[in-house]
Amino acid sequence: MSILENKIREYRHLFEEHSSKIKEKREVEELRQLFFGRKKGLLTLLFEELKTLPPEEKKAAGRALNEFKEEIQQQLVQLELKAKTVRPQEKIAEDLTLPGWKPYWGAPHPLTLFQLAIEKIFVSMGFTVEDGPEIETDYYNFEALNFPPHHPARDSWDTLYINDKLLLRTHTSPVQIRVMEKKKPPIRIIIPGKVFRRETADPTHLPMFYQVEGLVVDRGITFAHLKGTLEYFIKALFGEKIKLRFRPSFFPFTEPSAEVDIECIVCHGQDPACRVCGGSGWKEILGAGMVDPQVFKNVNIDPEKYSGWAFGLGIDRTAMFAYQIPEIRYFYENDLRFLRQFNRK
């Protein structure tokens, strides 16, 4: 047997020895280098050696070498395929039910979350979001909205005054006036924001809270539009099955005016002592109405050509109802044990 053939046998053993230990793809590559490396590969060297053999030996040795080359190449392909499926060597941990790695996330304030949910519904209906100053004049907060001076209607809007001219807005409605002064109809806006009342604190009242106001002005806007839009809004917020009712009410800046009650989601009218609805089965949720002609006149919009509807809703109280929070003060105490319940990202 030629020296070359001996080497082939030797290398075959060497290959088998190596290949039996292979676990990773990287090791297959190493083995390939060992045999086929450009300069020092074992087979590369054998082919160099082949060139030096006398022609009578060259033919047989060449065939043997080529066969061996193919054999190894085929095996390398097989080894590679096997190594591709990486098997874990050890278990990750003894107990895989241990908690994962969780960076600390901050929680959004529930009023922010709720306001955002409301904004999204209206933005999807083509409304834009507006805002305005919290320090207002009597004109924007009251007079332009058809509250005559010294009228008892003002009693429901107990006011914190800065001086005889300036006050903290008692509702977001002055922004209606500011927008209508600047813009020609069509108008289709909502106005979320902080409002202030001179009220002593109790479970449902605080001197500061959030409201959202909506306003639509265009030709041919009707009470039916108000109903349809607010019904959609409430269903989008509380689910399609929620029952609601419109009943007549009074606001100086709308005529006709309405209040909207929704079915009590806590007792559904079944509990005469219900903490949320007082047993009536209904919960007042928002005030609304057709924009009063006097309000249009105050901003130089012709009430014979244009009509509109508006609504106002207390964000805090609605969030209290939705999340069944018993006291409004929780929103402003900022107790982390309360706030972090809203970390639902």
Added chain:
Amino acid sequence: MKISYDWLKEFIDLTITPRQLAEYLNQIGLMVESVEEIEGDTIYDIETYANRPDTLGHLGVAREIAALLGIPLKIQNWPLTEIDQPTSDFIDIQVMDSHLCPRYCGLVVKGVKVGPSPDWLKKRIEAVGLRSINNVVDISNYVCFALGQPIHTFDLNKIRGSRIIVRKAFKDETIRTLEGSLIKLESEMLVIADESRPVAIAGIIGGEDSGITEETRDIFIESANFDPVSIRLTAKKLGLSTEASYRFERNVDINSAPQAAIMAASLLNRFGGRAARGLLDIYPNQKKSRTVTLRLQRIAELLGVEIPADFVVRTLNGLGLKLKEQKENVWIAEIPSFRVDLEREADLIEEVARFYGYDRIPSEVTPVKHFELPSDFKKEKIWSLKEVLFHHGFNEVINFSFADPEKESLWQTGHQAIHLQNPISSRASILRTSLLPGLVENTVWNFNREAEGVHIFETGKIYFWDEEESPREILNLGILTSGIWPSPAWNEPGKETDFFILKGVVEDLIIYLGLDSLSFEPGDHPFFEPGQALKILLKNDLIGYLGRLKSDIIGAYELEKPAFGAEIYLEELLEKQPKPFVFKPIPKFPRVSRDLSFLVEEGLSYQELWKQLQKLNVPNLESFVVYDRFKGESLPPGKISFSVRFFFRHQSRTLQTEEVDQLMQDIISQLKTFVKIQLR
């Protein structure tokens, strides 16, 4: 306003059950807030509105129900037993101000036996939530709650000089009221006076020494009408609110005065009283009735539903309006005096809608003709910033806009605070001039309630007077971190929070907005410990501060742990426009990195080094990071060491080692000139 089912039956024939009645009341907007059953009667507490004084009596509520059910109101009869002597023999009435008192009716009833009320009267009085006092007082309340017209009864013999003068109070005049308090009157207040003194504050409350007592025999009944604004101003000023003032403020029907006086006198007949002949009625300027035009077409335009003309006519007639058809489906409506709220066509349309039923109006989608782009994206930007803060572990809080002036003064915010004229308490009497005091309060609150660490932020307005004495409100962002920073791993303890946790979120906020040119400068500020605060700058604009809060200040809130805070002028920050975002191509050739450690003078800050590194003018230098800062005994005194890793890349080929070596030499020689580096 409490309404009795039994009492309503005096005005209408009710065939519906008390339960049905509640539903009807709700339908027409007299919202029933609660229902009570008392001695076989049903009492409704209904919501009434500032523009509907007519619903402050059972007659008005009965009228609404009658209109809804299409039934007539019962005619009430109040016969009088009279003596043959005219009223003017007993009393002389003079109204000095017919603007503040447009109508004044008076009647004298003699020989009344004052005593406890009979059961029927007691029942009525108690039904509306009042306490029975005696038959005379109860009768005046009965009339008030029946008709909505307040009346007042005087002991005739205590009216000095047999004269009633309706005038403004004299300066420094006083009156002791029925409630027993002595009130100093002011000259714009209207009073009912006799010859020598006020005997009642007009439309609000009577005087003690002209009131009804057990000895009273002869009674003077006052049934008048007063200017609503005057009554309201006086009542507010005196801090008084009575059944009478509540109604007069809301503008009582001017035509109910005579009827109420007669009703009261007739009731007093039942207790031995006999009325003097003839009602005195001072009504110099008779009010004309108002008319309003109503178009059927306009009803449909506003409500979005066609309501039949005959329904409109029937409903409004039922409510006491007189309709005259001007042309087809256009009416002139004459408004009855008790409906002070009906002035415009829209008011009549509301009446039609109310009685038609809001539930019968269809629901339609509000048509949209065009979509409008938001004028700016401030709201969206604020929400994005909040998301960065949540991601960094900061919880959102919302505090009141009010502040305690004493505590706020500790902070020396540099803003002139806005004071409230009528604050709820002295500790909430100014508007906040910074967000940090509120955040410190929240921190203390939570440390006192099991929290180990408090990491919070608030976006909200601060308020102050500017140089021109105009009120300013600007949107700020306040951030605070104190205590333990929680560990992400369940089996590792948290660590103490620090300044760089705060600085990291500030840096990320700016990056998130797509703004470059952020820098920091040492800056002392009254909120922070000296030398432990930075100014936050965008180019040359100051947009806030961050640092370690002064222990003196937070100590006053009993916050003992170190706290790091930032206040950022959010409004200014949001004004800055980022460069439009365009993507960078992903590189095709590999990058090469080289590290360099060098010594510099100790005073050189990271930020200054960074600025100098940015000035490097070396081809193919793609980026760099500073990855170490070291100071120690192994270094020459006065020196610190920085380590920087440089990344090189050629756009169209792989860089050769020799090339990169040369680039590093360029960097070293440039840095030697910029910051005199010494290689280690």
